[in-house]
Amino acid sequence: MASSVLIVGAGIIGAACARALAMAGFDVTVVDRGTVAGGTSSACEGNLLVSDKGPGHELVLAQYATSLWKQTVSDLTEQLGDAFPSVEYDPKGGLVVATTGSGAQALLDFAASQRGAGVDARVIEPDEARRLEPDLGPLAEAAVHYPEDAQVQPAIATEALIASARRFGARVLENTPVLGPVHDSSGVLIGIGSPAGHIRAERILIAAGPWSGEVARMLGAPLPVRPRRGELLVTTRMRHRIFHKVYDADYVGAVGSDDSALQTSSVVESTASGTVLIGSSRQQVGFDSRMRVDALSGIAAKAIRLFPFLADAAVMRSYGGFRPFMPDHLPVIGEDPRMPGLWHATGHEGAGIGLSLATAELIRDLMLGADPAIDAAPFSVGRASLASHLSAAAGDAVASNAAPRDAVA
């Protein structure tokens, strides 16, 4: 009998894990309190980036992910057929532009460090940048071209991974929230309670993105995942004028920041439908989903610095989502030493779409007891950089009187 895994969350991380595990022969059930791709995965850009990551463990994970995307998209297309919507995979490359003198030096130093870590980070002259992006404004002081950056339509990618997982036997239960843990008589976690009754599994994997903290706390293993709000703008369709993912160099700083105040940096790119997607703000406001005009104004101003012609472009929509923010800026991937049988795949902040495939491979290999392609230890729950945050999260859980409670058997 196949070993059973219950995955909590049908976003892209849960979807990728479901597919990888089902393909490896696990008996997979995915539950989501809403629908597939109903949270962060349908409220983000769909970035597959190496450009925003400095040397370190997250970059290694991103490089691993980059190596997986092209083949996976090809496999999904073959498996799901023409009737399935395109995941719009586009390895268009990134162009990071510094618009100030001090920013230029920081960017060049950052790119040099990335090159040392194996990233294809090509410093180009501003004129060359304008050849790649003819509408780039006059403020470009320095530019780095990252040919490895790519893009997918994140909601469709999630749907495709879930559809594929189903074909390998995974079950997907939508509108099925986790109500609490189910333990055996010796106190070992053996399943979850849900409105449909108990769902038992040998392993439970939390892949609930920014809501992972809530689920982990409910199951008795608090995790310091917090939501960070990001908002984006979408213009009306226009002639194709932006050819890469183009960022201002501030992006790098904002992603790594702990600051809870509003920050904006510009990420500008065309989509397959001819619109231009402009991101993004980062702000810690809990799960408050209201649109914030000041955040949008900030995004708009920075986008115009990169591409002055955008000043006349019409914005027709904004959307925002919550990113699963980790205090030490690394995702959590692996079994929870505090609670055997409980696993995590969460905390990818703004990089979950790109990192999903690599995360899924790690989870699969760890569950199989095989050696993963990259070292999984830096992402473990037990890593040193997370220790103090874990105990703080545990303290919060007690303080908020949300101690774990067994679902009624």
Place this chain on the structure above:
Amino acid sequence: MNTSRTDVLVIGAGPAGLAAARAARARGASVTMLDSSDQLGGQFWRHLPPERPSANERMLHHGWVKFRELSETVLSDDGCRVIRGAQVWAIEPDSTSAGAAHLAVHVVVGEPDGTGRRRLVLTPDAIVLATGAHDRTLPFPGWDLPGVFTGGAAQALAKGERLAVGQRVVVSGAGPFLLPVAASLANTGSDVVGVYEANRVPALVRGWLPKPWELAGAAGKGTELAGYLAGHLRHRIPYRLGRAVVAAHGTDRVEAVTIAAVTPDWAPIPGTKQRIEVDAVCVSHGFTPRLELAIAAGCELTAERFVQVDDSQHTNVHGVFAAGEITGIGGVDLALAEGQIAGHAAAGGLAADTEVRSAVRRRRTFRGFARRIEAAHGIRDGWPAMLTDDTIVCRCEEVSYGTLCRATDATGSRSLRALKLSTRAGLGICQGRICGRTIEALLADRVGDAGLTDGVSTDRRPIAAPIRLGELADPAHPDPASQHPVPLKGPK
């Protein structure tokens, strides 16, 4: 708390908004009224521009005298500031705002779809939302051809420009609005070949007959409809029940339509098709309320998806009132009554006050009338039988019915949000204003018994109207006339 006059903001200068502005002024409030148009009157009283004065313009309008009286009252009143060409593009909760409604209303003022329009932020004590409605038009093969218009387009061009959209025109759809559309076309020089109302006599009788005494109080409404019917007789326009335009034909423009008899459910009946040469088609299947600002303000909706209001037209949001078609499709008389009550209440009055006693009575009468119109003319479930695999359902993104069905089947998704993203239906520049309700209905039908389960609505549009990136990047100007100036907020 301010002890001065209440700052009331009225959004929309149609019948409900005008009535609200006047009532709020009558109770001593300071009023600002916004409309995206450069004219007052809304869609109902769309009229000729000042450059084209006409001696008998009232012939084109129901209630023209009322309109003149209302617009002259608000325009001649120093306590009522009217800002035309004012497009509200966002409303955001603002707990720090000095206005008692604690909402920031973001506006751009200038020519429609201009660049460099002036940004303004208003923080009133109370808001009356009177944003109205627009035609709901169901898709059918060929409805995207030039020469197919909504009934509202025919009306606006006839009344606002004296332009007939075609020489030989059919009017099709459902509801009493088809009659004034035909009348406008006829008095602008079109040959109206026929008016085709999809509902049949039994449905009309069921809708109209249960409480005939309610009609007595709605005498004005009866007169309005009687006038249109008399006009039809004068112009000898055939009015056919249980029939519908089920396809439009042509390559670069509409050249002909197919009319068919339809079942009580609106499914075309085989063997009844008839082809008619036309150069224009006007279609309207009812109205969709313009809800984006109400939703942005946090207003709850009814099960029928109108803004929920109490006896004072107060929504669930403190300081936010709603009147007119966004609370239920009821026509001009109901809009005027609701607007008057809303304006009065927004300025601190009560629905029980003697000043609005007559308005409360009229509201009761015309709400009954509106219910019966809906019962008689409402959209029936069989209409998707008109669609073919390649019928465009989302006009902006050119998503066909077949694409929608195949994506739903392939993904197995039951999420409206995910299906919109998978197909791009409803993601184009109209932001689902035309196709939203249609897409919801078709997808719900396709996914089967469980329906769509993500609770998402196509009515939510946080950016309520397109704004240029350059305008968005500019700092907003606080309202110079406000009693509650707001600090400048710009990009960081």
Place this chain on the structure above:
Amino acid sequence: MTSRILPFQNDPIKPTAPAPVTITVDGVPATGAMGQSLAGVILASGTLRFRRTSVHGAPRGVFCGIGVCYDCLVEVNGQRDVRACQRRARDGDAVVTQHDELPAAPAGDAA
């Protein structure tokens, strides 16, 4: 035949003679009555097709007439995405019909 303005002499509402307004549409002059929308002037000049769509290249023109459907978008004096039904025509307005092609499918898009 097509859309047309009711000649003022025949109009039962007894209008005064309208002053003319002249615009160009893709360089071709079109004259209407002062105060008309761009959409009205273009329609009355005999043009129903305002633009071609991005996916199928299909013709589109005025549909809702009240600013809701965005099907009548035109470029006016260099400003894109202007709803012709919402903008009043001014003498000399240069209207250019819009056609926005979709980006070419990326070479690497296997899906």
